[in-house]
Amino acid sequence: MTREDITDILEEIALLLELKGENPFKIRAYRNGADVITGYGDDFLQKARDNELSDIKGFGKALAEKVHQLVDEGAMEYHQNLKKEFPDTIFELFSITGVGPKKIKALYNELEVASIADLKRVCESGEASSLTGFGKKTCEKILEAIAFREAHADRFLLGDVMPAVRAMLEDLRAHPAVDQVEAAGSVRRGKETVHDLDFIVSTKLAGEVMSFFVNREAVQSVIVHGGTKSSVYLDRGLQCDLRAVSSKEFPFALNYFTGSKEHNVAIRGRARDRGYTLNEYRLAPIEGREAAKLKPIYTEQDLYWALDLDYVEPALRENAGEIEAAEEGELPRLIELENLRGTFHNHTTESDGKHTLEEMAAAAEDLGLEYLGISDHSKSSFQANGLDADRLLKQVAAIRAYNSANDGITVFAGTECDILRDGTLDFEDEILAQLDYVVASVHNVFTLSEKDQTARILKAVENPHVTMLGHLTGRLLLRRKPYALDIDKIIDACAETGTWIEINANPRRLDMDWRRWHQARDKGVKAVINPDAHNVDGLQHLYFGVQVARKGWLRKEDVMNCLTTKDVIKALNAKSS
Ligand code: DGT
Ligand code: CA
Ligand code: CA
Numbered sequence: 001m002t003r004e005d006i007t008d009i010l011e012e013i014a015l016l017l018e019l020k021g022e023n024p025f026k027i028r029a030y031r032n033g034a035d036v037i038t039g040y041g042d043d044f045l046q047k048a049r050d051n052e053l054s055d056i057k058g059f060g061k062a063l064a065e066k067v068h069q070l071v072d073e074g075a076m077e078y079h080q081n082l083k084k085e086f087p088d089t090i091f092e093l094f095s096i097t098g099v100g101p102k103k104i105k106a107l108y109n110e111l112e113v114a115s116i117a118d119l120k121r122v123c124e125s126g127e128a129s130s131l132t133g134f135g136k137k138t139c140e141k142i143l144e145a146i147a148f149r150e151a152h153a154d155r156f157l158l159g160d161v162m163p164a165v166r167a168m169l170e171d172l173r174a175h176p177a178v179d180q181v182e183a184a185g186s187v188r189r190g191k192e193t194v195h196d197l198d199f200i201v202s203t204k205l206a207g208e209v210m211s212f213f214v215n216r217e218a219v220q221s222v223i224v225h226g227g228t229k230s231s232v233y234l235d236r237g238l239q240c241d242l243r244a245v246s247s248k249e250f251p252f253a254l255n256y257f258t259g260s261k262e263h264n265v266a267i268r269g270r271a272r273d274r275g276y277t278l279n280e281y282r283l284a285p286i287e288g289r290e291a292a293k294l295k296p297i298y299t300e301q302d303l304y305w306a307l308d309l310d311y312v313e314p315a316l317r318e319n320a321g322e323i324e325a326a327e328e329g330e331l332p333r334l335i336e337l338e339n340l341r342g343t344f345h346n347h348t349t350e351s352d353g354k355h356t357l358e359e360m361a362a363a364a365e366d367l368g369l370e371y372l373g374i375s376d377h378s379k380s381s382f383q384a385n386g387l388d389a390d391r392l393l394k395q396v397a398a399i400r401a402y403n404s405a406n407d408g409i410t411v412f413a414g415t416e417c418d419i420l421r422d423g424t425l426d427f428e429d430e431i432l433a434q435l436d437y438v439v440a441s442v443h444n445v446f447t448l449s450e451k452d453q454t455a456r457i458l459k460a461v462e463n464p465h466v467t468m469l470g471h472l473t474g475r476l477l478l479r480r481k482p483y484a485l486d487i488d489k490i491i492d493a494c495a496e497t498g499t500w501i502e503i504n505a506n507p508r509r510l511d512m513d514w515r516r517w518h519q520a521r522d523k524g525v526k527a528v529i530n531p532d533a534h535n536v537d538g539l540q541h542l543y544f545g546v547q548v549a550r551k552g553w554l555r556k557e558d559v560m561n562c563l564t565t566k567d568v569i570k571a572l573n574a575k576s577s
């Protein structure tokens with residue numbers, strides 16, 4: 001049982017109570033409880049085991065007892081009983097954009113809709129239109145959202161699979177018969193979503209490693225248990241493949257199974273042009289063809305060199321110009337996580353974050369960052385408890401006071417300011433002028449035409465107070481597609497005005513997409529990698545943002561938060577004057 005398991009259960013209770021139409025205060029108590037747990041500074045589990053939770057501010061006696069039972073016995077009776085009142089599949093419905101608890105309650109009570117399949121049926125048949133709030137347009141939207149979800153049903157967020165990847169690597173590395181091990185496939189290339197996990201080991205005892213693999217605790221079921229290749233399902237239907245090769249074959253297998261398929265095809269063709277055949281086991285001269293003598297190949301680097309190419313980082317292996325660049329010696333030196341010195345888009349308890357300014361600053365400092373920007377929501381994001389001008393100016397004062405009282409990390413005062421429907425900003429210029437920077441983001445009215453949405457954002461870009469655009473397209477990976485937007489026009493305007501574009505590092509967003517960055521960079525647009533952290537753990541998302549930057553061919557000089565504190569202050573001043 002982890003803290004997250006507990007908060008998940010409390011959130012689930014809140015949802016179930018909403019479905020039952022319970023009193024909002026009661027529902028709120030569970031959500032608040034989850035927030036308190038996330039924000040709690042000490043060892044929460046110990047406190048729960050010791051049955052001392054009612055000492056914690058914001059934790060009522062009844063909730064304290066329930067959570068104690070959960071930690072102590074591994075289950076909470078109240079939760080179990082609530083769950084029995086609804087079919088398990090009902091939770092699926094919450095993942096459909098545009099369907100909230102009120103609608104689900106009506107659907108379930110009136111039409112016995114308890115799963116996505118049911119929902120699809122009643123929207124298609126028109127049965128749903130007998131309910132209030134289910135006009136034709138709503139049903140169409142719901143069907144669209146279901147279709148989007150179905151089209152992506154076999155993929156996972158990189159952020160959701162990384163813990164499993166790390167655990168697998170650690171276990172295989174510790175196995176005495178394993179010489180080398182790497183993750184391959186889309187995970188190694190840092191793709192934003194992945195279908196399955198691929199691992200390659202080199203070993204002299206493939207059979208032993210295979211048995212170890214299929215018997216790991218994380219394995220839910222075994223698909224194939226072979227002598228050199230096995231496949232299993234992990235949690236949530238995530239497939240995981242393992243191949244074992246000799247150490248001589250390892251660089252070839254690793255290269256082949258890293259892909260992408262398109263990159264493989266291109267380098268195999270290149271090998272053939274030079275008189276070799278390349279496959280997952282070896283590079284060898286084609287019989288009867290003239291070819292230069294090969295040097296021994298121990299690593300992937302040797303393999304690229306043998307083909308007269310510079311080493312191509314896995315992040316770039318998408319057949320998007322990397323082979324030509326490797327031939328010309330023009331591959332970029334890609335940014336690394338360690339190059340980041342700070343970050344700008346982060347929330348605190350003032351809006352919808354779970355940790356205070358002080359806690360966020362301490363966590364950022366622990367990560368080794370030199371500066372941290374605080375950008376809570378603005379007032380139009382009322383659902384996120386956005387700040388009005390008074391609260392914002394108070395926060396600015398608190399940040400200035402923090403900086404004078406503390407020597408370590410520098411905190412910058414900013415805002416994540418809503419771009420309103422007409423392209424104006426949620427604060428007056430005279431308020432924005434008092435901040436160190438402004439992240440401008442769209443949080444509502446996603447349905448404008450491409451022309452209007454583009455004009456809306458262009459207007460924000462033209463405001464000299466806007467430092468950067470937050471999560472440019474509003475997409476939620478595997479859940480919600482980007483709103484209609486002429487991204488090329490925005491890129492040109494950002495290049496023109498010196499407005500930075502965020503790489504929102506939240507694994508659900510990773511927005512602006514890596515496919516856009518190479519060109520944006522060449523036009524002179526600067527990137528800024530922001531975790532959009534809503535709690536201290538959220539700062540860890542920077543890792544995923546760096547993956548996107550790497551896939552977008554970015555170097556550290558292209559990313560503004562690689563600048564030193566002194567230089568970034570200069571850049572912020574230059575932007576707003
Ligand atoms: P995924 O799993 O859909 O997220 O993406 P990948 O790239 O991990 O694809 P996967 O797991 O099917 O295969 C891993 C790698 O193996 C892939 O990137 C390239 C290589 N590979 C698989 N099938 C083929 C193929 O038919 N031809 C070539 N050239 N390479 C292949
Ligand atoms: Ca894969
Ligand atoms: Ca695979």
Ligand code: ZN
Pocket residue numbers: 416441443470471
């Ligand atoms: Zn936002």
